[in-house]
Amino acid sequence: xxxxxxxxxxxxxxxxxxxxxxxxxxxxxxxxxxxxxxxxxxxxxxxxxxxxxxxxxxxxxxxxxxxxxxxxxxxxxxxxxxxxxxxxxxxxxxxxxxxxxxxxxxxxxxxxxxxxxxxxxxxxxxxxxxxxxxxxxxxxxxxxxxxxxxxxxxxxxxxxxxxxxxxxxxxxxxxxxxxxxxxxxxxxxxxxxxxxxxxxxxxxxxxxxxxxxxxxxxxxxxxxxxxxxxxxxxxxxxxxxxxxxxxxxxxxxxxxxxxxxxxxxxxxxxxxxxxxxxxxxxxxxxxxxxxxxxxxxxxxxxxxxxxxxxxxxxxxxxxxxxxxxxxxxxxxxxxxxxxxxxxxxxxxxxxxxxxxxxxxxxxxxxxxxxxxxxxxxxxxxxxxxxxxxxxxxxxxxxxxxxxxxxxxxxxxxxxxxxxxxxxxxxxxxxxxxxxxxxxxxxxxxxxxxxxxxxxxxxxxxxxxxxxxxxxxxxxxxxxxxxxxxxxxxxxxxxxxxxxxxxxxxxxxxxxxxxxxxxxxxxxxxxxxxxxxxxxxxxxxxxxxxxxxxxxxxxxxxxxxxxxxxxxxxxxxxxxxxxxxxxxxxxxxxxxxxxxxxxxxxxxxxxxxxxxxxxxxxxxxxxxxxxxxxxxxxxxxxxxxxxxxxxxxxxxxxxxxxxxxxxxxxxxxxxxxxxxxxxxxxxxxxxxxxxxxxxx
Numbered sequence: 261x262x263x264x265x266x267x268x269x270x271x272x273x274x275x276x277x278x279x280x281x282x283x284x285x286x287x288x289x290x291x292x293x294x295x296x297x298x299x300x301x302x303x304x305x306x307x308x309x310x311x312x313x314x315x316x317x318x319x320x321x322x323x324x325x326x327x328x329x330x331x332x333x334x335x336x337x338x339x340x341x342x343x344x345x346x347x348x349x350x351x352x353x354x355x356x357x358x359x360x361x362x363x364x365x366x367x368x369x370x371x372x373x374x375x376x377x378x379x380x381x382x383x384x385x386x387x388x389x390x391x392x393x394x395x396x397x398x399x400x401x402x403x404x405x406x407x408x409x410x411x412x413x414x415x416x417x418x419x420x421x422x423x424x425x426x427x428x429x430x431x432x433x434x435x436x437x438x439x440x441x442x443x444x445x446x447x448x449x450x451x452x453x454x455x456x457x458x459x460x461x462x463x464x465x466x467x468x469x470x471x472x473x474x475x476x477x478x479x480x481x482x483x484x485x486x487x488x489x490x491x492x493x494x495x496x497x498x499x500x501x502x503x504x505x506x507x508x509x510x511x512x513x514x515x516x517x518x519x520x521x522x523x524x525x526x527x528x529x530x531x532x533x534x535x536x537x538x539x540x541x542x543x544x545x546x547x548x549x550x551x552x553x554x555x556x557x558x559x560x561x562x563x564x565x566x567x568x569x570x571x572x573x574x575x576x577x578x579x580x581x582x583x584x585x586x587x588x589x590x591x592x593x594x595x596x597x598x599x600x601x602x603x604x605x606x607x608x609x610x611x612x613x614x615x616x617x618x619x620x621x622x623x624x625x626x627x628x629x630x631x632x633x634x635x636x637x638x639x640x641x642x643x644x645x646x647x648x649x650x651x652x653x654x655x656x657x658x659x660x661x662x663x664x665x666x667x668x669x670x671x672x673x674x675x676x677x678x679x680x681x682x683x684x685x686x687x688x689x690x691x692x693x694x695x696x697x698x699x700x701x702x703x704x705x706x707x708x709x710x711x712x713x714x715x716x717x718x719x720x721x722x723x724x725x726x727x728x729x730x731x732x733x734x735x736x737x738x739x740x741x742x743x744x745x746x747x748x749x750x751x752x753x754x755x756x757x758x759x760x761x762x763x764x765x766x767x768x769x770x771x772x773x774x775x776x777x778x779x780x781x782x783x784x785x786x787x788x789x790x791x792x793x794x795x796x797x798x799x800x801x802x803x804x805x806x807x808x809x810x811x812x813x814x815x816x817x818x819x820x821x822x823x824x825x826x827x828x829x830x831x832x833x834x835x836x837x838x839x840x841x842x843x844x845x846x847x848x849x850x851x852x853x854x855x856x857x858x859x860x861x862x863x864x865x866x867x868x869x870x871x872x873x874x875x876x877x878x879x880x881x882x883x884x885x886x887x888x889x890x891x892x893x894x895x896x897x898x899x900x901x902x903x904x905x906x907x908x909x910x911x912x913x914x915x916x917x918x919x920x921x922x923x924x925x926x927x928x929x930x931x932x933x934x935x936x937x938x939x940x941x942x943x944x945x946x947x948x949x950x951x952x953x954x955x
Contacts, residue, residue, distance in 0.1 A: 261482065262489040263513055264320065264418065265506045268496060270300055273308045275503035275572040276317075280510025283318035284308070285351060286495065289338050291331070292322040292447055299495075302341065309345045310675040315638045316581050316602070318348040322495075324373035326354050326445045326804045326823065329687075329833045336364055336685045343368045346677025352376075353431060353445070355390065355782075356807030362391050364685040369393045371418070375431035375445065376782070377800070379405070380756050383783025384413035390782070390811060394418055396491065398429055398753075399473060400854040402543040403481055405755050410486035419482060422505055422527070423493020425470040425537070427453045428851035428893075432752060432800055435850040437825050438895055438946075439879075443954040445802060445825060453851075454552070457873040457881075459858070467857060467873060471551035474527060474536035476519040479512060497531060500565035503572055504530040529560050545855050579640040581674070585631050585666070587659075589614045589622075589648040595658065597631075599666040601639070607669040609662040614652035622654045630659040637667045687806065691835040693911025700934070701841065701916045703749055703778075704927070705884065707732045709919050713928040715744065717935065720914060721796075723749045723778050727887060730765040733772060740773045747776035750784050751887030752800045752852055758888055759787070766791060782815065789816050797821055799843065806835040813838045819913060824848055824899075827953035828906045839913035844901045845930055846918030847882065847894035848948065857883055857891050870921070872896075882921050894920055900945035902934045907950070 265276035267286040276284045288305040300308060305321070312319045321342045327335055335357055342350055343365035350368060352358045353375035361370055371394040372378055372387045379398040387395050394416040397406060401419075410417040426433060426444075435452050437443035442450040456464035473493070475482065482490060490513075492505050508523045519527070528535060534551025538544075570576075586598040595611040614622070624646045632641045648654065699720040704710065707728055722744055729736055729748050739746050748769060754762050766777070770793070777793045779785050780800020788795045797803065797812055797820030804823045812820050819839035822831060831842065858871055872880035879896035886892050899918075901907055907915055917934075919927050929940035 261479075261487060261513060262318075263506065263510050264489050264491045265502055266423075266492055266494040266497070267308070267499075267502065268299060268494075269499060270304045270308055271572070272495075272499040272502045273300075273311065275499040275568075276506050277312060277315055278572040278576060278578050279503045279507040280514070280578075281317060281506050283320060283348070283489070284312055285320040285322055285491075287322040289334075291325045291327060291335055291338065305341070306345050309347050309677070313346060313677070314671050314675040316674075320349045320351055320371060321347045322351045322373070323357060324351045324353045324375055325447045326443075326802055326825070327357055328826070328830045329805045329835075330830075332356065332360055332685075332687065332805060332807065336360060339365050339368070340682060343680050343682055344677065346680070349394070351396070352392075353802070354804065354808060355801075355811040356805040356809075358391060359807040359811050360685050363683060365680065365682055367680045372396060373431075374398060374420070377429055377431040377752070378783065379429075379753060379781075380759070380783045381409050381412055382756075382759075382787045383781060384409050384415055384417070386782040386786040386815070388414045389786075390815070394488065396420075399425060400429060400540045400753075401755070403478070403485060403541055405757065406482070406487065407485035408756050410488075416488035417486070418489040418491050419475075419487050420473060420493055421475040421479075421482070421490040421509065423473055425473045427468040427470055427853055427855070429753060429854070431802065432852050433850070434825065434848060435893070437949065437954045438848055438850055441949065441952055441954050443825055445823075446954060448955050452875075455876065457875055459871060459873050464876070466550060466552045468851075469533065469552050470549055471533045471535055471537040472531065473538070473540075474524070475538055475541055476509070476512070476524050476527065476536075478538065478541060479509075479518055494531075498565070499572070500568040501530045503568040504564065507571065526564060529558070529564050540854060546859075549855065577636055577638060579634055579637060581638045581640065582642040583634065583639040583667070583670070584643045585641060585663075586645045587627050587631060587647070587662075589652055589654050591649045591652065595654055595662070597659075597662040597666055599670055601670055601674065603674065605670050605673040607666050607673070609665040609669075611654075611658050611662055614648070614654045617651050617653040620653075621651050622648060624648060626656070627654070627659055630656055631663055633660070634663070634667060638671060639667050688810070688835065691837060693832060693836065694913065697908045698842070698912040698915040700931070701914045702919070702931070703846075703916060704728075704919045705921075707735060709922060709924055709927045711924045711928045714924075714931055715739075717931045718744070721745050721747050721776060723747045725749050725887075726751060726762060726765055729769055729774070733768065736769065736774065737772050745776065746774055747778055747796070748774060749798065750777060750779040750781075750788075751890070752780045752798070753854075753890060754784065754887065762887070763787075763791070766793070778821075785815055785817060794818055796841070799824060799849075804830070806833075806837070809834065809837050809840070821916070822912075825949055825954050828910055828950050830953070831910045831912075831950075834911075836911055836913075840911070841914035841916055842907060842910070842912050843899065843918050844907050844915040845899055845934070847898055847920045848918075849892050850881065850895055851891075851893040852886060853891045853893070855891070856889055857893070884920060895946070897944045897946035898942040899948045900942055901947065901950070902930075902941075904947070
C-alpha cells in the first residue's frame with residue numbers, strides 16, 4: 261500500500277519524504293481545502309514536485325474546493341502549472357473543475373477528494389465514468405464497506421488512516437459557511453464543531469468534537485481489503501508532526517506489522533484529542549469517540565519534536581532510489597562508469613585511461629567498495645558490475661568522481677518532468693437566463709405537514725423523504741391519482757449494505773407511479789438511472805458553476821439544485837444547460853452525521869423529539885433523524901425570501917420550499933406568503949448566503 265503524507269509547507273514536504281512517505285499531498289494558490297494552512301508558493305510547489313520526483317515520491321496537488329464560474333480561469337492556470345511540472349495527480353471535489361482538467365490537461369490523473377462524499381461502490385463507479393482514477397472514501401465507512409468498494413471498484417481507493425475527524429461527512433458541512441461565511445467547501449472552515457454546545461438544559465460540552473482518527477492496528481485489514489493508499493491528515497499541522505506520523509506508519513508498512521505500543525504513544529504525544537478513535541472503522545460508535553485537544557504542550561511533545569527535526573535536517577538525505585552501476589577499465593581505453601535507475605534514466609561518466617600499476621594494482625573489491633558509497637544521496641546501489649584489466653591502477657579519487665557525476669546527473673534527469681499533452685479550456689457559450697419566474701417545488705419531512713391549503717398551491721413537484729413516502733404509500737397513491745407529481749428525496753448517505761433496503765422501498769413506490777427522485781450523491785444518481793427513474797440533483801452535489809451542470813447533464817440528470825453557498829450574482833452567472841432549482845425557504849441543513857448526536861452523549865436516543873443544540877450565543881440548532889438513524893443538524897434561523905425578488909430573476913426553473921420542523925399550518929402559510937396571499941413571516945429568519953456570499 262502507498263503511504264500518503266500531508267504537507268502545508270516545503271519543510272513538511274521534506275519531513276514526509278525523508279521519513280518514508282511514498283507520496284505527498286499539498287496545496288498552493290487559492291483553491292485548496294486548507295487555505296488557512298501556510299501552503300506553498302508557486303515556486304515552492306515547483307521545487308517540491310521536482311524534489312519528490314527525484315526521490316521516487318509521488319505528488320498529489322489539492323485543488324479540492326468548490327469554484328464559481330469566474331474563478332475557473334485562474335484554476336486553469338494552476339492546472340497548467342501542475343500538468344507542466346509533472347505532478348502525479350490532482351485532488352478535486354468540484355465536478356466542473358474535473359471537467360476543466362479533462363479538457364485542459366487530458367493526461368493528468370484526477371483523484372476524487374473525500375469532499376465528493378464517495379461512500380459506495382456505485383459512487384466509485386460513477387467517479388470512474390466521470391474520469392477519476394482514484395477515490396478518497398468517506399471517513400465514516402466501516403471495514404466491510406471499504407472492502408466491498410475496494411475489491412469491486414474500477415478505480416483505486418484511498419482511506420484516511422490518521423488525523424482529525426469532522427463530525428459531518430466531508431463535503432456536506434455548511435455550518436461554518438452559514439453561520440460565519442467561512443466555507444469548508446472552499447477551504448476556510450472555522451471549525452465550529454470544536455466549540456461547546458448544550459442541550460436538554462445540560463451544561464455546555466463538546467458535543468460535535470470527535471477524537472482524532474487512528475487506524476494503527478488495522479493496517480493488515482486495510483491491505484487485505486484491497487485499499488491502494490493510506491492517507492495521513494494534517495496539512496495544518498507542524499512539519500514535526502508530519503515526520504513523526506509518517507515514520508511510524510512507514511516503518512510498520514515496510515516491516516509488515518502494526519505500530520507498537522511505544523509508537524502509538526508517540527503518535528498521541530505528537531497530537532491527539534483525548535486519545536484516538538477507530539469507531540467508524542470498527543462500527544463501534546458512541547460517546548467514547550468524542551474528545552478535545554488540550555492547549556498545554558507537555559515536555560514529552562517538545563522533546564519528541566526536537567528529535568523529529570533531525571530527521572529532515574537540511575544536510576540529511578535518505579537512499580531510497582535503486583541504482584545499477586557498471587564500471588569498465590581496459591588497457592589504453594577511457595575508464596567508464598554507466599549507471600541506470602529504476603525508471604530507466606541513464607548516464608555514462610568518463611575518465612582518462614587507467615595507468616599501469618607500479619606496485620599494487622586496483623582490485624574489483626576496491627572499485628565495488630568505492631561505488632557503493634552513495635550515502636548522502638538519494639541512491640542505493642542495487643547491482644554493481646566491475647571489469648578491470650589486470651595490472652591497472654585507478655585512483656579512488658577518480659572512481660569517487662565518476663560516482664558523484666553519475667548520481668548528480670541522474671538526480672537532475674529524475675527531477676525533470678516528462679512532457680504531457682495540454683490544451684485550451686473552452687467553457688462553451690453562455691446560455692441566456694430564463695425570463696419566467698421559477699415554478700415552486702415543495703419538500704416535506706413528514707406527511708402530516710400537508711394540508712388542503714398547501715396542496716391547492718399545486719407545486720410542480722412534491723417531495724417526500726424515502727422512508728416517509730414508503731410508510732405512506734396509500735396516501736401517495738391518492739395524491740398521484742389527484743394529478744399531483746410526487747417524488748422521493750433520497751438520503752444523502754446510503755451504504756452498500758443499506759442499499760437493498762432503500763432499493764426495495766424505491767421499487768414499491770415506483771410500482772405506484774412515482775417517477776421522480778431527488779438525490780445528492782453521484783453514486784445514487786447512477787443507481788437510480790438503472791432503475792428507470794427521472795433523476796434530479798439535490799444540494800448535496802454542491803453545484804457552483806456552469807461546468808458542473810454540464811457534467812451532471814452528461815450523467816443524465818434532468819435538473820440540479822444550486823449550492824446555497826452561492827450569491828445571486830454568481831447564480832445569474834451560471835449558464836444553465838439543464839433546469840436549475842434553488843432552496844428559497846427553510847432551515848438549511850448544516851450537517852449530516854454518522855453518529856446520533858444525542859445518543860452519543862447520553863446513551864439514549866431522543867432525536868425523534870424536538871431536540872436542539874444551543875451555541876454560546878443562545879441560538880438553537882434543531883436535530884432531525886435521517887435514514888438508518890443518522891442525524892441532520894438544521895440552521896437556527898429559517899431562510900426567508902418572500903419579500904425579495906432576486907430569486908425570481910436569476911434564471912431558475914424551480915424555487916423550493918424546504919419544510920423540516922414546521923407544522924401543517926406554518927407550511928401552508930409560508931407557501932401562501934410567497935404567493936402574496938398571506939402576511940406570514942418567521943420569528944427568526946435569515947437571507948442565507950444569497951446576499952452575503954462566502955469566502
